[in-house]
Amino acid sequence: MVGVGAVPARYEHVSWKRVSPVAESESKDVIELLLEQHQQVRDLFSRLREAQGAETRTDLFRDLVRLLAVHETAEEIVVHPMARSTIESGEQVVQERLEEESSAKQVLSQLYDMGVEHPEFAGTLNSLAEDVTEHADSEEQREFAQLRQDLPADRLRELASAVRAAESAAPTRPHPAAGESAAGNMLAGPPVGIFDRVRDAVRDWNREHQHA
Numbered sequence: 001m002v003g004v005g006a007v008p009a010r011y012e013h014v015s016w017k018r019v020s021p022v023a024e025s026e027s028k029d030v031i032e033l034l035l036e037q038h039q040q041v042r043d044l045f046s047r048l049r050e051a052q053g054a055e056t057r058t059d060l061f062r063d064l065v066r067l068l069a070v071h072e073t074a075e076e077i078v079v080h081p082m083a084r085s086t087i088e089s090g091e092q093v094v095q096e097r098l099e100e101e102s103s104a105k106q107v108l109s110q111l112y113d114m115g116v117e118h119p120e121f122a123g124t125l126n127s128l129a130e131d132v133t134e135h136a137d138s139e140e141q142r143e144f145a146q147l148r149q150d151l152p153a154d155r156l157r158e159l160a161s162a163v164r165a166a167e168s169a170a171p172t173r174p175h176p177a178a179g180e181s182a183a184g185n186m187l188a189g190p191p192v193g194i195f196d197r198v199r200d201a202v203r204d205w206n207r208e209h210q211h212a
């Protein structure tokens with residue numbers, strides 16, 4: 001039997017974080033998950049900005065739509081309502097964030113309709129990146145920090161499963177090894193459909209977990 005600490009030499013560089021993603025993600029609270037996603041959104045915008053080739057940019061754009069559908073929907077259905085009723089000036093803080101999210105969704109749809117090779121795609125994407133980054137900064141400073149102060153830790157951990165419900169409802173990028181083609185990939189469809197699908201799943205989660 002292998003005792004604690006007897007890590008085979010070839011795994012010594014691998015952190016526990018990487019070998020046990022499920023256990024780790026299940027212990028995180030909703031704010032930690034949302035902050036991680038903010039970073040993923042920022043990273044995806046910069047990768048998209050630098051990416052060469054229509055196929056790569058299309059893939060990255062789909063990843064962005066998926067991530068924003070998961071993230072913004074969990075916020076809209078679960079986190080913002082909680083903030084609205086809990087934090088100081090919640091009504092105003094949340095209203096501003098909802099308006100920013102709604103306009104970002106519209107721009108995502110415009111970008112989808114344009115396609116990555118449209119001459120205005122890059123400019124529109126840059127302005128979306130600025131708006132979404134500013135939006136995330138506002139949430140971090142005016143909403144998340146306050147929620148962490150005002151809500152008990154176990155409630156914040158419980159709310160993390162809303163983000164996971166959103167995750168599991170969002171279509172993933174097809175794997176070429178599974179024989180899925182680029183045409184199959186298109187089945188994911190326009191952003192509005194992806195947001196709707198995720199919204200249904202998070203609403204179901206909300207119905208099952210509602211208690212104040």
Ligand SMILES: [Fe+2]
Pocket residue numbers: 071072075097101135139
């Ligand atoms: Fe948001």
Ligand SMILES: [Fe+2]
Pocket residue numbers: 034038071075136139
């Ligand atoms: Fe956010």
